[in-house]
Every structure is written in structure tokens, then in C-alpha cells.
Amino acid sequence: MYIAGAGMAGLCAAARARELGVTPTVLEKGNRPGGSMLLSSAVIWRYRSLDDFRRECPTGDPRLQRLIIEQLDDALNWLESMGAPLVSAETENPRTVGRRFDPRGLTDVLARAAGDVQTGHTLGSDPGTRLEEPLVLATGGFPIRLAREHGLAVRSNPWSEGDGLELGLAAGAATTPGMDEFYGRAMPAPPARWGEEEFVDHAQLYGHLARVFDESGEGIAVKDDDWSENGLVQEIARRGGRAWFVVDPKNLGRKTPYGTVAEVVERARSAGGTVEERDDGSLAVHVVAAVTHTIGGLVVDERARVLSKEGTPIEGLYAAGVDAGGWSTGGYASGLAAAVVFGRIAAQEIVK
Ligand SMILES: Cc1cc2nc3c(=O)[nH]c(=O)nc-3n(C[C@H](O)[C@H](O)[C@H](O)COP(=O)(O)OP(=O)(O)OC[C@H]3O[C@@H](n4cnc5c(N)ncnc54)[C@H](O)[C@@H]3O)c2cc1C
Numbered sequence: 001m002y003i004a005g006a007g008m009a010g011l012c013a014a015a016r017a018r019e020l021g022v023t024p025t026v027l028e029k030g031n032r033p034g035g036s037m038l039l040s041s042a043v044i045w046r047y048r049s050l051d052d053f054r055r056e057c058p059t060g061d062p063r064l065q066r067l068i069i070e071q072l073d074d075a076l077n078w079l080e081s082m083g084a085p086l087v088s089a090e091t092e093n094p095r096t097v098g099r100r101f102d103p104r105g106l107t108d109v110l111a112r113a114a115g116d117v118q119t120g121h122t123l124g125s126d127p128g129t130r131l132e133e134p135l136v137l138a139t140g141g142f143p144i145r146l147a148r149e150h151g152l153a154v155r156s157n158p159w160s161e162g163d164g165l166e167l168g169l170a171a172g173a174a175t176t177p178g179m180d181e182f183y184g185r186a187m188p189a190p191p192a193r194w195g196e197e198e199f200v201d202h203a204q205l206y207g208h209l210a211r212v213f214d215e216s217g218e219g220i221a222v223k224d225d226d227w228s229e230n231g232l233v234q235e236i237a238r239r240g241g242r243a244w245f246v247v248d249p250k251n252l253g254r255k256t257p258y259g260t261v262a263e264v265v266e267r268a269r270s271a272g273g274t275v276e277e278r279d280d281g282s283l284a285v286h287v288v289a290a291v292t293h294t295i296g297g298l299v300v301d302e303r304a305r306v307l308s309k310e311g312t313p314i315e316g317l318y319a320a321g322v323d324a325g326g327w328s329t330g331g332y333a334s335g336l337a338a339a340v341v342f343g344r345i346a347a348q349e350i351v352k
Pocket residue numbers: 004005006007008009010027028029030032033034035036037038039040041042043044045121122123124138139140141155156157159160161162163164199200292293320321322323333334335336337339
């Protein structure tokens with residue numbers, strides 16, 4: 001059994017396979033395990049019900065959404081049982097339930113449980129990879145390629161180019177709707193410079209407290225129910241990828257998840273970003289849409305089997321995490337939740 005990618009989905013698949021008595025070969029392209037999981041806030045969550053999930057991600061695949069609703073709580077218990085360090089048993093969002101872990105501790109626990117991870121090995125380019133073995137694609141989607149093609153910024157691990165997708169397509173796999181959709185954040189636009197350590201607290205997550213304009217000066221409406229501002233970020237991407245958040249002085253003291261608006265604006269300024277003071281006292285911050293993970297991907301069934309264009313399972317080929325698309329199309333859902341649920345399902349399916 002081969003697993004490509006040692007992020008959340010790949011490590012969970014490997015850990016579950018070993019628990020069931022099979023030792024997989026885990027290939028990781030990067031120089032460390034953890035993928036984007038290590039960089040994340042590690043809040044692993046689900047909507048409260050399938051109806052809520054359907055409402056929030058209306059064009060998503062209900063078969064996959066149901067599995068996340070039904071299996072996530074057991075999966076979280078499993079992570080805790082292995083020693084994943086819990087930070088909070090709450091998500092601090094009334095629309096969701098889940099738990100927050102320490103990302104470094106979670107990665108370390110999973111990497112230990114997964115066994116030997118061969119870092120620096122890229123699926124598809126290593127001559128030793130025998131693809132006739134059962135193979136789980138867990139390469140983290142194609143955020144880097146999507147960002148490059150649309151002139152956006154990258155807010156993910158630096159290795160997820162879409163290798164799993166390419167391999168699936170070469171094997172005749174079908175892709176889901178929403179191949180242009182992504183989960184991301186508005187970040188300070190160049191010349192601002194920010195790195196992995198700033199992915200979380202430099203996010204300009206206060207569009208709902210600002211007036212938002214595209215580069216041509218046309219307003220962008222922020223929807224009341226866009227609580228993650230993922231809809232706003234995608235609209236910015238559709239309009240060329242850059243926008244201005246204009247904040248009135250009275251809103252500078254308002255809270256965002258990462259401090260007050262004034263504090264977050266200051267981080268944009270200190271990173272070298274453009275912050276203009278307008279005559280009316282408002283501050284205009286230049287932002288860029290940044291891609292964290294892709295939402296479209298390979299079509300899988302409830303058993304994590306990759307499906308062909310004819311709708312039949314491709315022998316020996318599985319996908320998990322964001323390589324498998326469709327569970328959050330039309331909205332936003334927890335990538336870590338999908339990764340643990342479908343990583344476990346893929347391993348169970350192969351081992352049984
Ligand atoms: C700043 C930030 C905050 C986030 N916060 C949250 C949060 O709180 N909650 C949440 O649910 N999600 C969050 N996410 C998203 C979450 O991290 C991802 O959805 C999740 O990690 C996806 O899991 P994955 O296994 O599919 O991909 P990843 O965890 O990214 O793992 C993919 C792995 O595949 C490897 N790889 C790529 N190509 C190849 C190849 N050809 N061969 C071998 N290996 C390859 C990569 O190097 C990587 O290690 C956040 C992400 C970021 C960046």
C-alpha cells in the first residue's frame with residue numbers, strides 16, 4: 001500500500017492502516033511531514049447537521065458530507081486516543097462543533113503513528129514507485145497551481161502543485177464541479193512580504209467591517225452570512241485578485257479573530273503592505289486573495305475510491321483530503337475534518 005503525501009489525510013491513512021496491521025509506504029515530496037496541517041490553526045470541525053452542511057455548501061456532494069457529519073466525532077476521539085494534544089473542546093463558532101489541537105503536537109503524534117515517512121520523495125517522479133499497488137492520493141490538491149494561474153498569493157504548504165490530480169487524470173479519473181473554487185484569506189498585497197509564520201495572524205479578516213473596492217474602484221458587497229469571508233476572497237479573485245479594504249476610524253477598535261482591526265492593519269503595514277490614510281480619516285489597506293486549499297478535485301465515492309469518467313472505481317486508486325473534491329463545493333468546510341475522515345476510510349477500505 002502506497003500513500004502519496006504526509007499531510008493530514010496521508011498521515012491519518014497511514015496511522016489507521018498500521019493500526020489495522022498493514023505497513024504502508026508513505027512518500028512525502030517536502031522536507032518534512034505535516035503539509036498544510038502543520039501551518040494550520042488545527043481546528044477540526046463540522047457543521048451541526050447535514051441540513052446545515054447542505055445550506056453552507058449547497059453544491060457539495062451530500063454522500064461525502066453525510067460521512068463527515070457521521071464520522072468526525074469518532075475520528076476526533078481516535079486522534080485524542082493517540083495522544084494528539086487538545087487545546088480546546090470548542091470551535092468558538094456556534095454554527096460548528098469540533099476540537100482545536102496544537103498543530104505541531106498533532107503532526108508529531110500522527111507522524112509517529114504513521115511509521116516511516118520518506119521525505120523528499122515525489123509521487124510520479126520516483127522510478128521505484130509501483131503504481132499497481134493500492135495507492136492513496138493525499139497530495140493536498142493544487143493551491144499553488146491555482147494561485148499561479150489566477151495571479152493570486154499562496155497560503156499553503158509550498159509543495160501542493162496538483163500532482164495527485166494529474167496522476168488521477170492520467171488514470172482516467174473524473175473531476176468534481178468547482179475546480180476554480182478555493183478556501184483562502186485576504187492577505188496584505190505586495191510589496192508586503194509574509195511567510196508561513198504569518199499565515200494566520202496577518203490575515204485581513206475584517207472585510208465585513210470595511211468598505212471593499214476592486215482595483216477599478218467598484219464596490220464589492222460583503223454578504224452577512226459570509227462568516228469566514230471565503231465568499232469575499234473568491235469574489236476578489238474573480239475581479240483580478242487585488243482589492244482595497246477601507247476602514248472607518250470608528251471600526252478600528254472592533255475585534256477580529258486575530259486582534260482588533262487596528263492591530264491587524266498595523267501588521268499589514270509592518271509587513272511592508274500599502275496602507276493609505278484618506279482625507280476622511282479612514283484607512284485603505286491593499287489586499288490580495290491568497291489560496292489555502294482547492295475545493296474541486298478528483299471524484300471519489302463513499303469508500304474513498306477514485307471514480308472514472310464513466311462513474312466506475314479505478315482499480316487500486318483512492319483519494320483523501322483535498323485531493324478528493326466535492327465535499328465543500330459552493331461554500332466552506334473544514335479541510336482537516338475531510339482529511340481525517342477520508343484518510344481513515346481509504347485505509348480501512350484497502351486493508352479489509
Ligand atoms: C494557515 C492555515 C490555517 C488553516 N487552518 C485550518 C483550520 O483551523 N481548520 C481546518 O480544518 N483547516 C485549516 N487549514 C486547512 C488545512 O490545513 C488543509 O485543509 C489540510 O491540511 C488538508 O489536508 P491534506 O492532507 O489534503 O493536505 P496537506 O495537509 O497539505 O498535505 C499534503 C501533503 O502532500 C505533499 N505532496 C504534494 N505533492 C506530493 C507528491 N507528488 N508526492 C508526495 N507528496 C506530495 C505535500 O508536501 C503535503 O505534505 C488551514 C491551512 C492553513 C495554511
